[in-house]
Amino acid sequence: xxxxVLAPLIQGVINRTKAVAAxxxxxxxxxxxxxxxxxxxxGAVYSQTTTWVFRAGPVVGLAAMICxxxxxxxxxxxxxxxxxxxxxxxxxxxxxxxxxTVLAALDTGSSFEAMGASREVTFSALAxxxxxxxxxxxxxxxxxxxxxxxxxxVSTAMWMxxxxxxxxxxxxxxxxxxxxxxxxxxxxPTTHLELTMIHEVMVLDHSGPDFAMIQxxxxxxxxxLGAVIIAIAVPWHSGNPLLDGGCAIAGMFGxxxxxxxxxxxxxxxxxxxxxQLLVAAIVLSGLALALVRR
Amino acid sequence: xxxxxxxxxxxxxxxxxxxxxxEAIPLREIPNLSIAEFRTAIxxxxxxxxxLAALFGMPGENGHVRLIAVVADSVTNSLSIxxxxxxxxxxxxxxxxxxxxxxxxxxxxxxxxxxxxxxxLKPIRFHAPYRSGxxxxxxxxxxxxxxxxxxxxxxxxxxxxxxxxxxxxxGHFRFxxxxxxxxxxxxxxxxxxxxxxxxxxxxxxxxxxxxxxxxCGDTSIGHSTAYCEAIEALGGAAIPARAQVLRGVALELERxxxxxxxxxxxxxxxxxxxxxxxxxxxxxxxxxxxxxxxxSRFGRGLIRPGGVGFDVGxxxxxxxxQRLEAALKDVEDALALLWSAASVQARFExxxxxxxxxxxxxxxxxxxxxxxxxxxxxxxDFPSGIFxxxxxxxxxxxxxxxxxxxxxRWLEIQHSGAFLGEQFASVPDGPILxxxxxxxGDHLVVSLVEGWRGEICHVAITDADGRFARYKIVDPSFHxxxxxxxxxxxxxxxxxxxxxxxxxxxxxGHDL
Numbered sequence: 001x002x003x004x005v006l007a008p009l010i011q012g013v014i015n016r017t018k019a020v021a022a023x024x025x026x027x028x029x030x031x032x033x034x035x036x037x038x039x040x041x042x043g044a045v046y047s048q049t050t051t052w053v054f055r056a057g058p059v060v061g062l063a064a065m066i067c068x069x070x071x072x073x074x075x076x077x078x079x080x081x082x083x084x085x086x087x088x089x090x091x092x093x094x095x096x097x098x099x100x101t102v103l104a105a106l107d108t109g110s111s112f113e114a115m116g117a118s119r120e121v122t123f124s125a126l127a128x129x130x131x132x133x134x135x136x137x138x139x140x141x142x143x144x145x146x147x148x149x150x151x152x153x154v155s156t157a158m159w160m161x162x163x164x165x166x167x168x169x170x171x172x173x174x175x176x177x178x179x180x181x182x183x184x185x186x187x188x189p190t191t192h193l194e195l196t197m198i199h200e201v202m203v204l205d206h207s208g209p210d211f212a213m214i215q216x217x218x219x220x221x222x223x224x225l226g227a228v229i230i231a232i233a234v235p236w237h238s239g240n241p242l243l244d245g246g247c248a249i250a251g252m253f254g255x256x257x258x259x260x261x262x263x264x265x266x267x268x269x270x271x272x273x274x275x276q277l278l279v280a281a282i283v284l285s286g287l288a289l290a291l292v293r294r
Numbered sequence: 295x296x297x298x299x300x301x302x303x304x305x306x307x308x309x310x311x312x313x314x315x316x317e318a319i320p321l322r323e324i325p326n327l328s329i330a331e332f333r334t335a336i337x338x339x340x341x342x343x344x345x346l347a348a349l350f351g352m353p354g355e356n357g358h359v360r361l362i363a364v365v366a367d368s369v370t371n372s373l374s375i376x377x378x379x380x381x382x383x384x385x386x387x388x389x390x391x392x393x394x395x396x397x398x399x400x401x402x403x404x405x406x407x408x409x410x411x412x413x414x415l416k417p418i419r420f421h422a423p424y425r426s427g428x429x430x431x432x433x434x435x436x437x438x439x440x441x442x443x444x445x446x447x448x449x450x451x452x453x454x455x456x457x458x459x460x461x462x463x464x465g466h467f468r469f470x471x472x473x474x475x476x477x478x479x480x481x482x483x484x485x486x487x488x489x490x491x492x493x494x495x496x497x498x499x500x501x502x503x504x505x506x507x508x509x510c511g512d513t514s515i516g517h518s519t520a521y522c523e524a525i526e527a528l529g530g531a532a533i534p535a536r537a538q539v540l541r542g543v544a545l546e547l548e549r550x551x552x553x554x555x556x557x558x559x560x561x562x563x564x565x566x567x568x569x570x571x572x573x574x575x576x577x578x579x580x581x582x583x584x585x586x587x588x589x590s591r592f593g594r595g596l597i598r599p600g601g602v603g604f605d606v607g608x609x610x611x612x613x614x615x616q617r618l619e620a621a622l623k624d625v626e627d628a629l630a631l632l633w634s635a636a637s638v639q640a641r642f643e644x645x646x647x648x649x650x651x652x653x654x655x656x657x658x659x660x661x662x663x664x665x666x667x668x669x670x671x672x673x674x675d676f677p678s679g680i681f682x683x684x685x686x687x688x689x690x691x692x693x694x695x696x697x698x699x700x701x702x703r704w705l706e707i708q709h710s711g712a713f714l715g716e717q718f719a720s721v722p723d724g725p726i727l728x729x730x731x732x733x734x735g736d737h738l739v740v741s742l743v744e745g746w747r748g749e750i751c752h753v754a755i756t757d758a759d760g761r762f763a764r765y766k767i768v769d770p771s772f773h774x775x776x777x778x779x780x781x782x783x784x785x786x787x788x789x790x791x792x793x794x795x796x797x798x799x800x801x802x803g804h805d806l
Contacts, residue, residue: 022571024659043755104634111452118473185637192460193791195452267637268565271474271788 002077003069006249007223008032008216010256014183017260032219036212044208050107053146058206058213064097064221073148073229075248076241082148087135090224091128094180097217098124102224105202112194116201119271123186123198126278127179133285136174137165138232140292151231159235166232172285174259177259179278181222184263186216186274196271226255315676318734319525321755322361324375333387336363340391343369344658345670346409347388347751349397351405352764354379359405362739362766364753368675373740378582383408393657396772416440419484419805424492436484444477452787454503456485461800471787479782479790480731481775486805495764498515498525498599498733507594510803511771515541515548515584516745517767517803518597520752523667523678523741524601528756529730535602535678542648542680542687543583543717544593545712550745553710555704556798560700561632563792564641572628579621583614583715601727615718622711629704639739642697646781646793649694658777660748660770661706662790662797664690665698672744674686686713699796733760745770747800769803 012029017174028034046054067204068090070080079086102120116282141162142153158164176261182199203214230251237293238244269277313319327335340346347364354360363376378384386409387394398409399418406423409415420436437456444451450471456464464485470478490505506521507514519541526533533541558573581591588596588604595603606614632638639784648658653666661671671688673681689705691698735758743750748770757763778797782790 019569022567024571111450114450115452130377139687184565191563191565193563194459195454196788196791265635266566267561267635267641269637270641271786273640 001108002074002245002249003065003072003220003223003227006080007219007253008036010222010252011219012227013253013256014260014263017257018264021261021264028259030213036216039212039215040209041244042208044206044210047205048108049107051204052288053067053100054104054107054205054208057100057107058210058217060100061097062217062220063212064093064100065217065224066094069220072224072228073151073231075239075245077245078147078152085145087139087145087147087150091131091135093220094224095128098220101202101214104289105234108205110205112134112201113204115195116198118199120202123179123274123278126275126282127176129283130172130278130281131176132280133289134169134176135228137169137285137288137292140289141165147228151228152237153184154232154235155237156235161269162292168284168288168291170229170232171248172249172281172288173225173232175277177225177229177255178273179223180225183259184276185266188268194224196268209286223236223252226252230255300745312370312374314362315371315672315740316523316527316678318737318739321736324377324422324738327376327378328771329378329380329384332361332376333364333385335376336365336394337390337752339365339367340393340657343367344374346391346397346766347368347395347740347749348375348753348766349394349401350753350764350766351380351401351407352755353425357381359401359407361401361407361753362738362753364751366662366676366742368670369676371643373742375738375740380407382406385410386412388412388414391435392655392776393624393773395656395776409758410653419487420490421484421487428766437482439482441468441482442470442478448472449477462740463587464792465801467790469787469790471578474786474788475788476782476785476787479779481779483775483801483804485800488802488806490806491765491767497762497765503598504594507597509767509806510771510800511592513548513554513745513747513750513800515544515593515597516743516747516750517752517769518593519545519679520741520743520750522597522599523743524739524752524754525728525733526762527739527741528733528737530734531601531728533601534728536605537726537728538680539717539721540604540606540726541597541632542589542598542684543714544587545745546686546714546742547580547584548593549710550707550714551577551584551620551799552746553707554580557629557632557700557703558793559795559798560642560696560792561638561721563795564638566632566635566638569628569632572624576621576625576628577623579617583617586610586614586617588794598727600729601725603727606721607724611718611721615715618711618714618718619750622707625707629770632700633704637695641694641792643693643790644699645696645789646785646796647693647695648777649779650692652780653694653777656776656780657773658748659773660744660746661699661702662748662774662777664688665702666694667692670749672742676742678741678743680717684713684716686710693782694795696792709740727767747771747798747803748774767806768770769800769806771799771801771804774799775804 011032071086071090073079102117105117142150144150174243182189187198234251308755326339343364344367347366349363351359361378365374388398401416404424406425416439417434420434452469454467456466468480469476486711497641507518509517553578554573558570562570584593586593648666650666651664669688673686674688686709691702733756737757741752751768753766755764781793
């Protein structure tokens with residue numbers, strides 16, 4: 001529930017960080033909420049060349065993301081519906097959402113959107129192994145296949161024991177976080193240049209409530225991947241659920257600030273180089289797994 | 295490469311009238327050549343150190359078209375004019391002289407004269423011709439033409455524009471791609487064609503100066519200076535020293551503002567936010583200096599035939615000097631961030647490279663040419679006004695890529711800043727305006743100005759009454775658009791916005 005409400009705020013924090021770094025006042029922290037509200041009140045325009053696939057894209061994308069959030073624990077709160085192996089489910093819910101976004105993009109028949117779809121699947125084909133290897137390393141470490149018990153059992157004691165593996169996992173997942181959420185250095189969320197976009201170009205033809213669903217699903221996705229990283233990076237458990245929850249939320253905002261700082265301090269990579277970055281993420285996660293296998 | 299003077303070879307064909315920028319010459323002194331002599335003269339000139347500054351048609355006798363070529367020799371710092379008479383067609387120059395490519399398409403479009411053998415004969419502005427004939431379509435529609443296309447199962451075409459996602463001018467771009475690689479880019483413009491050249495015929499009138507100031511919105515000073523120098527040459531006005539200094543100051547302020555804005559936009563295109571944000575603000579600081587001179591951030595109303603429209607007092611000069619120093623310091627800091635970011639350099643270097651040979655063959659001008667190592671700058675080669683007394687060193691950089699075009703702008707910012715500092719320190723006293731008299735009849739004048747984007751060429755030709763019979767404008771973009779298309783070959787399509795911004799060409803200056 002918390003995720004559903006707070007997710008759009010993360011983007012606000014990132015944008016505010018970037019604005020401060022550039023010496024600007026910046027947009028309000030709650031801008032994403034305003035945008036969503038504005039889009040929901042608008043009508044949607046559909047191209048005559050599109051089919052039901054185009055309309056299904058945002059709905060399926062959002063539904064998959066909400067289901068994935070239901071599998072995610074946060075702070076001391078367990079997930080709504082945890083079960084053994086739900087991490088595989090969560091990863092494939094993300095893949096399902098992406099699959100439908102890509103289909104909807106291809107459905108428009110636009111050369112831009114097809115170009116974006118091609119880029120998206122190329123990069124996610126590399127991001128997915130990195131995600132899985134990272135989660136596998138964690139699963140091996142904690143001996144469980146459920147996100148709730150897995151993320152809940154990361155503790156300071158575990159950090160003492162296996163800091164290198166956990167550190168590598170965070171690095172690998174961090175790259176996946178940036179790539180999956182279309183952040184610099186992989187994608188530029190603020191660009192208006194359709195030829196350089198990856199994620200944005202696929203949703204150019206969506207409007208109104210459909211676009212709001214896409215934006216909201218993107219915010220949830222960022223929350224989801226961010227929460228996994230924060231659960232590993234902030235391993236303290238006080239036993240007080242409120243304190244732990246607050247700690248995790250502070251961690252999320254901290255992650256947003258770090259993302260904002262990364263975006264303010266470096267340029268986007270050349271498109272060809274992104275694959276190298278993602279392969280590096282696979283190697284990091286793979287190393288983490290190798291370390292815990294030993 | 296050792297420069298070799300070109301006039302000798304031209305003189306073999308004809309006794310040549312060689313003259314300077316801003317010098318009125320009687321029409322009867324312009325040699326009327328046969329088309330064969332005309333072609334030989336141009337081809338031999340451009341094969342040495344000359345470049346084609348302008349090539350255009352105007353109505354001739356008996357319904358014929360008179361072609362006029364302005365050839366600029368940067369070694370002897372002189373211009374030569376050639377003319378010939380054509381009717382329906384003539385053998386094209388483009389195959390042997392790629393510089394003529396765009397000019398010949400323009401001639402075909404305007405005057406229905408077919409340059410035979412032209413490899414790429416399509417409209418460039420999509421307007422109805424000035425003369426009836428059967429060469430090209432009589433009522434073209436912008437963007438409707440035979441685009442180059444490639445066929446094959448793995449080749450795809452991407453069409454961008456004329457409506458773009460950002461707030462930029464309209465232009466249509468067709469990419470022939472294989473995956474992310476660009477084989478070929480074709481650029482189709484003309485959406486901003488307003489018919490300025492035709493509107494100037496019969497002038498000068500009250501509206502003329504305003505038309506010239508808005509030829510290309512970001513180059514108001516450059517174009518109005520070129521226009522005024524033409525008028526002053528025809529009207530026999532001697533510009534007061536104070537006005538010359540103020541014109542030079544305005545021209546360099548325009549360069550500073552635009553170069554700073556471009557560098558910020560280049561940083562923005564690679565997603566490097568700090569420099570993008572700072573340069574956007576600093577560009578405004580430079581524009582505000584121009585506004586302090588004349589009340590308009592783009593310098594409208596400042597440059598007037600015979601001098602300048604606004605004077606500056608001593609306190610204002612001191613204030614301008616202080617504000618300039620502050621802005622220059624800021625831009626230095628903002629760019630230090632840009633040059634020190636490895637991720638930015640990785641994007642800039644080896645992107646959109648143009649070799650020096652290609653640059654010279656296409657006749658690129660301005661920073662785009664100097665970034666290929668070519669020493670080509672009107673302020674040195676054909677100086678007028680204050681630039682005859684105060685030289686600005688030419689900046690150049692050899693690598694020809696996006697980095698070179700960015701770095702060159704930084705070099706020019708430093709040189710222009712130093713120049714402005716000197717000028718502010720010694721603004722001569724005296725009047726600011728010395729009105730021009732009535733224009734000489736049956737004369738021709740060429741005025742060249744190094745605008746921030748490159749060589750601006752205005753050619754004014756008067757009739758017997760001293761009215762414009764033809765007014766030809768060549769914006770630097772007219773020379774350089776083809777350079778952008780060539781720079782994109784074998785590049786990544788995702789690098790196009792970056793390459794495009796590194797040229798930052800004008801659409802309305804091209805479309806006129």
